[in-house]
Amino acid sequence: GKHIEGLRAFIAPYSAAAVADVVGVPAETIRELAHAFSSAERAAVHMSTGVNMGRQGTLCYWLLQMLSFVTGNLDAPGGNFYGEGFYPAAKAGRVQQEQPFFDSPFGELRHVRGALPGNLFPDMVLDAERPLRALIVLAGNPVLSAGGEPRWREALSQLELLVVIDLVRNATGEHAHYLLPSTDMLERADINICGLGMQYEPYVQYTPAVVPPAGERREEWWILARLQHAMGMPSLLDAEPPAPFARLDRMLARSGLSIAELAARPDGVAVLPPPAQGRFYTELVQTPDRRVDCCPPLFAEALSQARAIFDELRAAPPRFRLINLRTPFMQNSWYHNIPKLKRGRHAHNPLHLSPEDMAALGLAEGDPVHVESAHGRLLASAHGDRSLRPGVVAMTHGWGNAGSTGLRVARAHPGVNVNALLPTGPGSYEKLSNQAFMTGVPVSVSAAN
Known part of the structure; x- marks a missing residue:
C-alpha cells in the first residue's frame, strides 16, 4: 500500500480510551474486539446503509476496508473479497476517483455515478438566477423520503413540469402535472441486477412477464423513450424492434451469457463460479501504480471534518x-x-x-x-x-x-x-x-x- 503514514496519522488520536465515551462502548470492550479481530486466523467485517447514511459514511467504509487490509484479511479466504457478479466492473472505481469537484451556487459539488446531491434539489429549483424547471420521478417519493418536506413541496409547486411514473399517486405524485402508470413486477420481463456483486455464489435470473399489463400501464423504458421521441431526441424506439435489454445483453456477455440464453433455460437461472480470490492486488486495484491507496488525497477535507465532528460530540454529546x-x-x-x-x-x-x-x-x-x-x-x-x-x-x-x-x-x-x-x-x-x-x-x- 501507499500513504500508510496518512492513515496512521489520522487514527493516532483515536485510541480506545479517547473514543469510548463518544461512541458509548467501554474502552476495554474496544480493545478486546480489536485484539480478537487482529489475532483471528481469518476475520471479515461488513457495514451497510445504517452507517453509510451518517455524516461520515465514506470514511467509515474506507476504515472498514483498511481494517481488513492491514490485518491481512483482504482478498483472503475467510476474509473480505471483491464480488463481481455477472458483470466485472472494477474499472468504474478509477473513473469515480478521478471525478473532480466543481464550483456551483451551492458550494463545491461532484457527480457520483452521474448524480448530484438530492438534498440540494429544492435549492436548485428555488434558485433565483438559474432555477431547475422540470423533473421526472421514477417510483420515488422524495417528499416523504428526503429531509425538509415543506421545502420539497414548495419546490415541486414551482416546477414548470413534474412527471411521476409510478403504480399509485403518492405524496410526490400529488404535485405531478402528469402521473403515468408503469407496469409492476409481474407485468414486465426482468433480470436481477440490484444484488450485483453481493453474492458469494453469483447467479443471474431472467424472469418473463407473468400477466399482461393492466389498463394503460407501460414499462418505464417505453415511457421515457416516448418522451425522448416527442422532444426530437434519439430513443430506444428508433430501433426496429426496440431493444430495451441491449445494455444488459452486453453486460451478460462478460460472463458468456445473453438474455436469449437465459430465457431458454427452464428456470431462467445461471449460477456462476464464486469469485476467484488472489486477484485483487494484481488485477482489480485501480490506482495507476496498482498499490492500495491507504489515505487518498481526495479525503483530505473529510479527514479534517472528522476531527471537528469528534471534538463537537466529545464537548457536547x-x-x-x-x-x-x-x-x-x-x-x-x-x-x-x-x-x-x-x-x-x-x-x-x-x-x-x-x-x-x-x-x-x-x-x-x-x-x-x-x-x-x-x-x-x-x-x-x-x-x-x-x-x-x-x-x-x-x-x-x-x-x-x-x-x-x-x-x-x-x-x-x-x-x-x-x-x-x-x-x-x-x-x-x-x-x-x-x-x-x-x-x-x-x-x-x-x-x-
Missing part, C-alpha cells in the same frame, strides 16, 4: 440520537396502502425508546411525545424497545400520508414524517458520496403532556 429503523411492515415509503400491514403498533410509526429512557421521561407505552431537532419538530407516540440502548431513539421513515388522496389505506393510517427532523440544503450531505445525513441526528425528546 446530544441527549438523544435518532437512528433509522426498518421493519418488515414498511419498505421506504412503500407498503403504506396494504391493509394487512397496518395492524397494531404497525398501523403507525411510533418513536422507539429504550425502557430506561421511557422510565426517565415518565412515559408509558403509547404516550404522546415531542421530538425536536435543529431542523424540525413532530408529535409521535412512545414505544419501549429493549433492543435500543439508552440515548438512542428510532423511527421508521416514509410516513406522513395525511394528504395523499390517492392512497386510501395510507391516508387512514398516516403516521408522521420523521424526515421533518433531518437537515436539507447545503451542508446536509457528505461531499464525497452525495449521501444525505439521515442517521445519528441529535434530537430532544419530551412528554407531550
Whole structure:
C-alpha cells in the first residue's frame, strides 16, 4: 500500500480510551474486539446503509476496508473479497476517483455515478438566477423520503413540469402535472441486477412477464423513450424492434451469457463460479501504480471534518440520537396502502425508546411525545424497545400520508414524517458520496403532556 503514514496519522488520536465515551462502548470492550479481530486466523467485517447514511459514511467504509487490509484479511479466504457478479466492473472505481469537484451556487459539488446531491434539489429549483424547471420521478417519493418536506413541496409547486411514473399517486405524485402508470413486477420481463456483486455464489435470473399489463400501464423504458421521441431526441424506439435489454445483453456477455440464453433455460437461472480470490492486488486495484491507496488525497477535507465532528460530540454529546429503523411492515415509503400491514403498533410509526429512557421521561407505552431537532419538530407516540440502548431513539421513515388522496389505506393510517427532523440544503450531505445525513441526528425528546 501507499500513504500508510496518512492513515496512521489520522487514527493516532483515536485510541480506545479517547473514543469510548463518544461512541458509548467501554474502552476495554474496544480493545478486546480489536485484539480478537487482529489475532483471528481469518476475520471479515461488513457495514451497510445504517452507517453509510451518517455524516461520515465514506470514511467509515474506507476504515472498514483498511481494517481488513492491514490485518491481512483482504482478498483472503475467510476474509473480505471483491464480488463481481455477472458483470466485472472494477474499472468504474478509477473513473469515480478521478471525478473532480466543481464550483456551483451551492458550494463545491461532484457527480457520483452521474448524480448530484438530492438534498440540494429544492435549492436548485428555488434558485433565483438559474432555477431547475422540470423533473421526472421514477417510483420515488422524495417528499416523504428526503429531509425538509415543506421545502420539497414548495419546490415541486414551482416546477414548470413534474412527471411521476409510478403504480399509485403518492405524496410526490400529488404535485405531478402528469402521473403515468408503469407496469409492476409481474407485468414486465426482468433480470436481477440490484444484488450485483453481493453474492458469494453469483447467479443471474431472467424472469418473463407473468400477466399482461393492466389498463394503460407501460414499462418505464417505453415511457421515457416516448418522451425522448416527442422532444426530437434519439430513443430506444428508433430501433426496429426496440431493444430495451441491449445494455444488459452486453453486460451478460462478460460472463458468456445473453438474455436469449437465459430465457431458454427452464428456470431462467445461471449460477456462476464464486469469485476467484488472489486477484485483487494484481488485477482489480485501480490506482495507476496498482498499490492500495491507504489515505487518498481526495479525503483530505473529510479527514479534517472528522476531527471537528469528534471534538463537537466529545464537548457536547446530544441527549438523544435518532437512528433509522426498518421493519418488515414498511419498505421506504412503500407498503403504506396494504391493509394487512397496518395492524397494531404497525398501523403507525411510533418513536422507539429504550425502557430506561421511557422510565426517565415518565412515559408509558403509547404516550404522546415531542421530538425536536435543529431542523424540525413532530408529535409521535412512545414505544419501549429493549433492543435500543439508552440515548438512542428510532423511527421508521416514509410516513406522513395525511394528504395523499390517492392512497386510501395510507391516508387512514398516516403516521408522521420523521424526515421533518433531518437537515436539507447545503451542508446536509457528505461531499464525497452525495449521501444525505439521515442517521445519528441529535434530537430532544419530551412528554407531550
